[in-house]
Amino acid sequence: MPPAKKRPRAYDHLRTRTAVLAQFGHVRDAVAALTPEQLARPTRLGDWTVRDLAAHVAMVLGGVGRALALPEPPGPKPGLTLLQWPPATSAYAARIAEDVEDLAAGHPDLAALYAEVEAGFLADVPGSGTGERLLTTRVGSMRLADFLVTRTVELTVHTDDLNDALGLEIPYDRQALAACVRLLADTLADRAPGGSVEVRVPPFAVVQCIGGPKHTRGTPPNVVETGALTWIRLATGRTEWARALADAEVSASGERADLAELLPLMG
Helix, strand or coil, X not given: CCCCCCCCCCCCHHHHHHHHHHHHHHHHHHXXXXXXXXXXXXXXXXXXEHHHHHHHHHHHHHHHHHHHHCCCCCCCCCCCCHHHHHHHHXXXXXXXXXXXXXXXXXXCCHHHHHHHHHHHHXXXXXXCCCCCCEEEECCEEEEHHHHHHHHHHHHHHHHHHHHHHHCXXXXXXXXXXXXXXXXXXXXXXXXXXXXXXXXXECCXXXXXXXXXXXXXXXXXXXXXXXXXXXXXXXXXXXXXXXXXXXXXXXXXXXXXXXXXXXXXXXX
């Protein structure tokens, strides 16, 4: 019998909304201070410059309002669950790149663009409610509350991309970082259900995964442990498993504690 999958983790809609705004604010403030030379720098995201990446961050937040402006899709259940979102994103990478290029070209004033999308978000997503409204998104229909969790992933990951490209230390909102780490950890457990390996990303997440003898008490025989940013980089393909091991950014004990074949979880 295959291992039973656990019930998806619950996220508080209003706390997630606050985290999204906080992380976007950190990026907004950093982008406002960038020079033309900094905006022209390359990033680790293919041909994207820092300007392209900054435009994409605006698109990440603006996507909430665009989805809310569309008619609500037929329900009552969403077509895409939160744990199905990470692997679904890679199929749309080319289209996203085209949209980012158009957005960056059409909005040379990034400060104005950021102000516009932030004001739209505040107007479109009230600071109350449950987030149960269904949205039509690029990858399928989703609950608003779930879609906001995906925004914490996008914003956190791209904050790290900006820091890498610019050598900055743009802050990470703790709640946004926690939601990002937990969603990616739960996606791993959903992809490889089981209880033979324990993956720890302190202080935000602990999940069990991979079929085999299940751990019940004491120290698990197979343990993977790493920090929040290293986990995010592994899960999104910014860092390879072998490199993280070699650089002592991740520890893995036990014969089953090898996640190389399961990563990345999203592109």
